[in-house]
Amino acid sequence: MRDARSxxxxxxxxxxxxxxxxxxxxxxxxxVVSFWRVRSYKLQADATLDQYVEVFTGYWVPLLYTFAVAxxxxxxxxxxxxxxxxxxxxxxxxxGMPLLFLALLTLFGGYLTKIYTWKTILxxxxxxxxxxxxxxxxxxxxxxxxFNPVAVVITLAHYTLPIAILPIxxxxxxxxxxxxxxxxxxGAGPCRSFRDVVLPQAWPGLVTAFALTxxxxxxxxxxxxxxxxxxxxxxxxxxxxxxxxxxxxxxGSAMSFTVIALSLAVILGxxxxxxxFTRVR
Amino acid sequence: xxxxxxxxxxxxxxxxxxxxxxxxxxxxxxxxRNALLSFPIAGFTLDWFRKLFEHPQFWPSLRNSLxxxxxxxxxxxVAGTMAALATARLRRAWSISLTLLVTLPVMLPPLxxxxxxxxxxxxxxxxxGLPTVIxxxxxxxxxxxxxxxxxxxxxxxxxxxxxxxxxGASRLRAFFNVTLPIxxxxxxxxxxxxxxxxxxxxxxxxxxxxxxxxxxxxxxxMLRKGVDPTINVIAVLLMLLSIGISLVGLRATxxxx
Numbered sequence: 001m002r003d004a005r006s007x008x009x010x011x012x013x014x015x016x017x018x019x020x021x022x023x024x025x026x027x028x029x030x031x032v033v034s035f036w037r038v039r040s041y042k043l044q045a046d047a048t049l050d051q052y053v054e055v056f057t058g059y060w061v062p063l064l065y066t067f068a069v070a071x072x073x074x075x076x077x078x079x080x081x082x083x084x085x086x087x088x089x090x091x092x093x094x095x096g097m098p099l100l101f102l103a104l105l106t107l108f109g110g111y112l113t114k115i116y117t118w119k120t121i122l123x124x125x126x127x128x129x130x131x132x133x134x135x136x137x138x139x140x141x142x143x144x145x146x147f148n149p150v151a152v153v154i155t156l157a158h159y160t161l162p163i164a165i166l167p168i169x170x171x172x173x174x175x176x177x178x179x180x181x182x183x184x185x186x187g188a189g190p191c192r193s194f195r196d197v198v199l200p201q202a203w204p205g206l207v208t209a210f211a212l213t214x215x216x217x218x219x220x221x222x223x224x225x226x227x228x229x230x231x232x233x234x235x236x237x238x239x240x241x242x243x244x245x246x247x248x249x250x251x252g253s254a255m256s257f258t259v260i261a262l263s264l265a266v267i268l269g270x271x272x273x274x275x276x277f278t279r280v281r
Numbered sequence: 282x283x284x285x286x287x288x289x290x291x292x293x294x295x296x297x298x299x300x301x302x303x304x305x306x307x308x309x310x311x312x313x314r315n316a317l318l319s320f321p322i323a324g325f326t327l328d329w330f331r332k333l334f335e336h337p338q339f340w341p342s343l344r345n346s347l348x349x350x351x352x353x354x355x356x357x358x359v360a361g362t363m364a365a366l367a368t369a370r371l372r373r374a375w376s377i378s379l380t381l382l383v384t385l386p387v388m389l390p391p392l393x394x395x396x397x398x399x400x401x402x403x404x405x406x407x408x409x410g411l412p413t414v415i416x417x418x419x420x421x422x423x424x425x426x427x428x429x430x431x432x433x434x435x436x437x438x439x440x441x442x443x444x445x446x447x448x449g450a451s452r453l454r455a456f457f458n459v460t461l462p463i464x465x466x467x468x469x470x471x472x473x474x475x476x477x478x479x480x481x482x483x484x485x486x487x488x489x490x491x492x493x494x495x496x497x498x499x500x501x502x503m504l505r506k507g508v509d510p511t512i513n514v515i516a517v518l519l520m521l522l523s524i525g526i527s528l529v530g531l532r533a534t535x536x537x538x
Contacts, residue, residue, distance in 0.1 A: 007367075007452070008367040008370050008371065009367075011363040011364065011366060011367035012363070012364055012367045012368075012379070014359070014360035014363060014364075015360045015361060015363060015364035015383060015423060015427065016364075018357075018360055018416075018419045018420065018423055019382070019383060019385075019386075019420075019423075021416075022398065022416045022417060022419060022420045023385070023386050023394075023420045025401065026397045026398050026400070026401035026402075027389070027394075027397050029397075029400065029401050029404060030396070030397035030400050030401065033400060080296060083292060083293075083296070084292075084293060084296045087289055087292065087293045088293075091289045091293075092293065099293065099297065102297060102301065103296070103297060103300055105301075106300045106301065106304060107477075108477070108520050108523045108524050108527075109303075109304050109520065110481050110497075110516060110519050110520055110523075111481055111482075111483055111484075111497070112483050112497050112500050112501060112504070112516070113307065113500075113516035113519065113520065114303065116500070116504050116512060116516065117303040117304070117306065117307045117516070118303065119504075119508065120306075120307075120310070120508050121303060121306065123508065126508075127306055127310075127320065130320040131320050134320050158299065158300065158303065161296075161299075161300060162300065211388070212387075215388060215389075215390050216390060218390065219389075219390020219391065219392045219393055220390070220392065221392055221484075222483070222484065226504070236390075236392050239392060239393075239396065240392060240396070242396075243396050243399060243400075243488065249396075249400050252396055253396075253397075253400070256392075256393045256396065256397070259390075259393075260389070260390075260393065
């Protein structure tokens with residue numbers, strides 16, 4: 001028995017090393033840095049909250065904007081992904097699996113690729129405008145498609161949709177036909193069985209989908225940089241620039257941990273609210 | 282439950298259209314003669330492919346991408362599978378908390394992981410390059426391997442391994458002759474997901490590579506200059522590579538029956 005335990009420990013070693021050396025240590029160090037300061041371009045150990053004060057006083061506009069955009073994306077994507085997964089599981093019959101497969105195929109689309117594609121579609125000389133002009137719907141290019149919050153929402157929604165469908169479908173797949181039939185036999189209408197059988201079981205998948213989508217949107221900077229335009233800078237753009245030409249790691253670190261802490265609060269809020277509405281009554 | 286009405290079909294159709302059309306357009310404009318990505322299409326050509334293959338930065342980027350992807354795939358699959366097997370032997374509460382701990386990195390947005398690793402490597406005086414990229418990719422690929430293999434181990438019947446051990450097989454032999462053949466499809470599937478994630482990663486790579494280039498980094502350099510059909514070709518090549526990886530994996534799983 002002791003032999004087996006030491007073997008288990010040994011087998012956990014490589015994985016644990018990767019986790020400690022390239023995740024826990026870097027992230028802890030990075031967290032400590034948020035209490036340091038930069039003096040004449042050099043990092044100096046300190047114990048100051050100045051960076052956090054700076055984040056909330058100097059960057060509350062992009063912070064607020066980021067959370068509004070991320071919330072819009074996460075809610076819309078979770079809802080659409082749930083609808084699609086629900087359709088594939090319960091309403092599409094034998095076409096359910098092929099349709100799901102088609103949707104998940106877009107996981108191969110690639111991150112930069114999808115952002116770039118939306119840029120080419122929405123641009124002033126882009127695909128949408130040229131198609132509209134070709135069909136005679138408009139006679140001058142519409143510049144309003146690109147470089148605005150809507151373009152950011154569309155692009156990020158397109159990227160995160162298959163990622164959100166996956167966990168929701170996973171939780172819907174586990175729903176047995178038996179309780180559904182039983183609910184119907186006992187006289188429950190489709191709404192009732194949806195609320196009392198489907199939603200409670202779908203809840204973990206919904207929370208996972210929301211969390212993944214929200215964190216991804218809140219932490220992204222490439223999408224706002226490429227399709228978001230100059231007046232719509234999300235906090236990621238500012239974080240990234242602290243490690244480019246500005247070189248202010250403490251500020252970048254404080255921004256990062258502020259985003260992560262607030263994101264976790266939003267995710268817990270979502271989980272709590274939806275648990276209340278999806279609990280078995 | 283009853284089958285869907287017209288509204289349901291319409292909704293699902295719109296979702297699929299939204300998801301698939303951009304990728305269809307991307308592929309279409311690889312072959313378009315237009316230098317701008319717009320309609321009408323003047324004709325079809327393979328010039329953009331030639332232009333890409335003649336680009337001096339393309340082949341080194343492809344080479345780096347392949348080195349990183351294959352190394353990350355092998356290392357994270359071996360480490361992750363070992364961890365999943367070890368947690369399968371532990372008590373339930375322990376195995377759940379360990380699995381949660383290992384999958385923690387997935388919750389961190391790539392930007393934060395990237396800048397944290399950049400600061401860390403700088404503080405310990407590690408020079409940035411392909412090794413630092415590989416180390417960084419292990420962090421976010423390993424959780425998927427652990428999760429997939431652990432899910433398989435949840436329904437694993439340990440009796441077969443125990444009888445092999447009772448019949449005198451060493452632990453190693455029991456693993457290679459009994460456990461591995463049973464869980465092989467999951468392990469290969471996990472390796473493929475790890476490789477696809479590594480191949481596609483841009484953000485973490487950008488912060489940890491220093492001066493070098495991979496296919497996504499090369500693509501980034503080009504798309505900052507503007508829209509160009511050669512970018513479509515890189516994008517499609519990346520897509521074909523990740524689909525190719527999956528097909529090879531599917532074959533490998535079928536091959537062993």
